[in-house]
Amino acid sequence: MHEGFLVYGGFRYLKLATLLSVVAIAVYGWHVPPDEPNGGTWLGYGLGSIGAALILWLMWFGIRKRRYGTTDTLQGWLSAHVYLGLSLIIVATLHTGFQFGWNLHTLAYSLMMLVIASGFFGIYAYARYPQLMTENRRGVTTDEVYNEIGELDRECRQVASALPDAIASLVLVSCNETRIGGSVFRQLSGVDANCGTTRAFDGIRDLASSAEATHGADIRKLISLIGKKSTHLRTMRRDVQLKALLEIWLYFHVPMSFALLAALAGHVLSVFYYW
């Protein structure tokens, strides 16, 4: 179960994150700042320190998940990463005292919120796409599908060896110009408007009407084979699409995290540089 991290340990980290958020809100409500609420009061410094420590710890997950052989489970880490990461929304927002501006400080906050938002999509992706991927492949592995496609190509060429050049060249188009995925956009779209197999299928079907009668059986077999290949291609393109959706947020989440790390360091530095 890919969303097992959500229920890990009887919602241990959800409870911890909720406790942290509730305490932060309660202290914020109780605290009477000498001036407007802002990051410069003792509570502001406190919330800021907790937030910064959380961010560093959350980013440590990127290192932790590459380490093997530790006693704690990665699922537990992910659970903590998700729930404590979400609690940052409360902690960091209260740290700002709702003071925002066109400056490095609000940049750091915005980057943090973008990282959290992308992480939120990640939670959705992990809860939804693995299941869709399994349903899409109907229990067959990707290697099996690829081998099936290769086998179909070989059969097509065999059938086409006795067929006219126009049809044989279309079979070559199907064999040599078909691709799955490609650019990021094409992977995410899950379709290929210029699919070699589709072009071959349409072309051969058009040529079939004017073909010699003796070729009829071979052409029908060819059309059947290429149609079968198209079905496999649809499955694989959907597979690639789902895999891309499952991963794409990380290509946002991780670079934004490092941008946040830089902005956070600059934020802390600047605050004390101009104390």
Next chain:
Amino acid sequence: MFYPFFTIGEVDVDLRLAFLTRRAKGGVSTKEESISVESVRIGRGTENEVYLPDPRVPLRMAVMHHTATGLYVEAAGTTDLRLNGNVVRNAQVAVGDVVGIGPYEIVVEEPPEGKDASISVELVQPMGDDVKELLARSGTSLSAGGMSKRLWAWLLFLVIVVGFVGLPIGGQFLHSGDTSNGPAGMKNAVSFDIAWKSGEMLDAHKFFADDCAACHQTAFKMTTNEACASCHSNVRHHADPVGFPDEKLTEARCASCHKDHQGPRPLMIENQTVCTDCHQDLRNDVPKTTLVNVSDFGTDHPQFRPTISTDPAKDIWTRVSLDDSPKELSNLKFSHTIHMDAKKMRLPSGGTKQLACASCHVEEPGGGLMRKIDMETQCADCHQLTFDPSAPKRQVTHGKPKVVLRELREFYAARALEGGVVEPTAPAAVRRRPGTSLSVPERKEALEWSRERAVRAAAYMFSASQCGTCHVVVKGDKPSDWTVRPVRLTERWQPKSVFNHAKHSDMQCADCHQAAESKVSADVLLPKIETCRNCHGGGETVSKVPSTCTMCHGFHTDDQPPMVKPKEMAQK
């Protein structure tokens, strides 16, 4: 061999045909055959002599003939041939030539004994592994699609480090020569460190808002009072730093109460805890203080204690609580009750006048204080300082009791000198026809009359019916010693707080000041704190006007030394 389709009228050629297959581990296997035909057909079709079973080859690709000069090859369909790499339609070929036909190469070789020609055929571009090629063409992962987490992470990290840390800090070293002088040395150039500006600055500070170093003079050190004092040099201590050397006061940072970057609103922290942290238990912490503990205007603030004259002779002023029925001893007699009663306000010119508060009490511009009461403009309409019914318009000067007797002497001396006085008791010399001269004895007589008359008038003036109406008159042995006790009117009842009448202009005077019932000037007509509390509550109130300490009180005290010593400022 017999080839019915291509041998009519032609000469057969004996051809050695070798099909080469390269093995994966090196070496070549050769499958040879000999044919005798007039022309050699090459193509994918099984009827061809040179059968090339690859879908990339047309059914009929080329034909090779044997001529007197050797082998001749020509394309049979629309697909061109390659001769030694050059595209051709047909060509005469010699030993060693390589003819490219689709993925195949045909090499013309030296014919063995008994043969006319020899060619070898090899598939040089095999179809390859379909799956491998499909995957090579495809992009099935985002990294294959050109995405890179690492690249973008580094890129964004560096952009932010350079743009928001490197440039702001580096920019200061470029300006480092200008930053130590505070606003005086400011430049208008915008520096990169504005990206660090945590909030909008106070309007009054915006003229140097782009020069962070005007206030933030040293990196990693809090802003100093000296930075503030480079402009605000006259700001005073809260309490005597020698008598009350509390570090909370002597070491107080301007910025602990005055925080900028909070928008254009005033820079002062108005939260009452700033004051009550000390003042709620001041008597315990500072036993010698005369101040009363206070923690909240609405619930825990002492009764007002105006500073009033309690011993006018010694000019002693005392703070007296309004709860203790204070008596202001000002040496002035005055009844608000009478003055507010129109029936009693008979004008010298006849008729009566209803006075209002504002007839006498006029705000200073800005409403901070009331103008001083001025006898000449506010009392003299009724209280005329006349002394002689025969000269009803002549008055003595107010406010200078020492000159009154002299003025009277001069007045009556002039009368005596002029003559024509109509008083029946006056001597003849004084009553003589004006213009006639005086003899020596008459002069003496006239002078004596004038002096006696001046003393009589002075006695009248210093009586209860004139000066004594309002003043405490002191009569010494000689008329020249007669005087009036100085009036000690209060200008600021509560000098440690401010009250603005202008902000209360929608109220009636009598809402706070019970003047109509006041019969004597000793009454202190200030409202008690309970009156204020009808509308004003403490800082935390939700049902009244929230009123923190700084609404009425200032922190900096005018009669204390400057918070930043002149010596420290001189070093700047």
